[in-house]
Amino acid sequence: MGAEFLFMDDNARPHRANIVDECLQSEDITRMDWPAYSPDLNPIEHVWDMLDRRIAARQPPPTCLPELRRALLDEWCNIPQDQIDNLILQHA
Numbered sequence: 001m002g003a004e005f006l007f008m009d010d011n012a013r014p015h016r017a018n019i020v021d022e023c024l025q026s027e028d029i030t031r032m033d034w035p036a037y038s039p040d041l042n043p044i045e046h047v048w049d050m051l052d053r054r055i056a057a058r059q060p061p062p063t064c065l066p067e068l069r070r071a072l073l074d075e076w077c078n079i080p081q082d083q084i085d086n087l088i089l090q091h092a
Helices: 018-026 043-056 065-078 081-090
Strands: none
Touching: 043 065, 043 081
16 A cells, blocks of 8 residues: 555444454554544445445436445446545545
Protein backbone atom coordinates (compact mmCIF):
# COMPACT_ATOMS: atom_id res chain seq x y z
CA MET A 1 0.00 0.00 0.00
CA GLY A 2 2.93 2.35 0.50
CA ALA A 3 4.46 4.26 3.37
CA GLU A 4 1.59 6.78 3.61
CA PHE A 5 -1.13 4.13 3.97
CA LEU A 6 -3.76 4.79 6.68
CA PHE A 7 -6.49 2.39 7.69
CA MET A 8 -9.92 4.04 7.92
CA ASP A 9 -12.92 2.53 9.66
CA ASP A 10 -16.13 4.00 11.02
CA ASN A 11 -15.63 3.22 14.72
CA ALA A 12 -18.19 0.42 14.59
CA ARG A 13 -17.85 -1.88 17.58
CA PRO A 14 -16.59 -4.86 15.51
CA HIS A 15 -13.82 -2.65 14.10
CA ARG A 16 -12.70 -1.72 17.61
CA ALA A 17 -12.51 -5.23 19.05
CA ASN A 18 -9.24 -6.08 20.80
CA ILE A 19 -8.41 -8.74 18.23
CA VAL A 20 -8.69 -6.14 15.43
CA ASP A 21 -6.45 -3.71 17.33
CA GLU A 22 -3.90 -6.48 17.92
CA CYS A 23 -3.93 -7.49 14.25
CA LEU A 24 -3.44 -3.90 13.06
CA GLN A 25 -0.60 -3.39 15.54
CA SER A 26 1.08 -6.65 14.54
CA GLU A 27 1.00 -5.57 10.89
CA ASP A 28 2.18 -2.04 11.79
CA ILE A 29 -0.95 -0.51 10.25
CA THR A 30 -1.77 3.04 11.34
CA ARG A 31 -5.43 3.73 11.98
CA MET A 32 -6.80 7.12 10.91
CA ASP A 33 -8.27 9.26 13.68
CA TRP A 34 -12.01 9.23 13.16
CA PRO A 35 -14.75 11.03 15.09
CA ALA A 36 -17.25 8.71 16.73
CA TYR A 37 -20.62 8.41 14.98
CA SER A 38 -19.51 10.21 11.81
CA PRO A 39 -20.24 7.84 8.92
CA ASP A 40 -21.32 10.84 6.83
CA LEU A 41 -17.70 12.00 6.79
CA ASN A 42 -16.61 8.79 5.14
CA PRO A 43 -16.25 9.26 1.36
CA ILE A 44 -16.61 5.53 0.70
CA GLU A 45 -20.24 5.73 1.83
CA HIS A 46 -20.91 8.04 -1.12
CA VAL A 47 -19.05 5.71 -3.47
CA TRP A 48 -21.19 2.78 -2.26
CA ASP A 49 -24.25 4.95 -2.97
CA MET A 50 -23.00 5.65 -6.51
CA LEU A 51 -22.39 1.94 -7.04
CA ASP A 52 -25.86 1.09 -5.72
CA ARG A 53 -27.50 3.53 -8.14
CA ARG A 54 -25.49 2.19 -11.06
CA ILE A 55 -26.58 -1.38 -10.28
CA ALA A 56 -30.21 -0.31 -9.86
CA ALA A 57 -30.14 1.40 -13.27
CA ARG A 58 -28.85 -1.66 -15.14
CA GLN A 59 -31.23 -3.11 -17.70
CA PRO A 60 -31.78 -5.94 -17.30
CA PRO A 61 -30.92 -6.00 -13.61
CA PRO A 62 -28.76 -8.80 -12.20
CA THR A 63 -30.91 -11.81 -11.28
CA CYS A 64 -28.42 -14.08 -9.50
CA LEU A 65 -25.27 -13.76 -7.41
CA PRO A 66 -22.79 -14.40 -10.27
CA GLU A 67 -24.51 -11.71 -12.37
CA LEU A 68 -24.51 -9.32 -9.42
CA ARG A 69 -20.82 -9.95 -8.84
CA ARG A 70 -20.01 -9.23 -12.50
CA ALA A 71 -22.21 -6.13 -12.48
CA LEU A 72 -20.58 -4.81 -9.30
CA LEU A 73 -17.10 -5.32 -10.72
CA ASP A 74 -18.06 -3.70 -14.03
CA GLU A 75 -19.69 -0.70 -12.40
CA TRP A 76 -16.87 -0.29 -9.86
CA CYS A 77 -14.36 -0.14 -12.71
CA ASN A 78 -16.52 2.38 -14.58
CA ILE A 79 -16.76 4.92 -11.77
CA PRO A 80 -14.42 7.70 -12.92
CA GLN A 81 -11.46 8.09 -10.57
CA ASP A 82 -11.88 11.88 -10.61
CA GLN A 83 -15.36 11.47 -9.04
CA ILE A 84 -13.86 9.42 -6.22
CA ASP A 85 -10.98 11.91 -5.85
CA ASN A 86 -13.50 14.78 -5.60
CA LEU A 87 -15.42 12.97 -2.86
CA ILE A 88 -12.21 12.46 -0.92
CA LEU A 89 -11.22 16.12 -1.32
CA GLN A 90 -14.68 17.30 -0.22
CA HIS A 91 -14.39 15.27 2.99
CA ALA A 92 -10.74 15.95 3.78
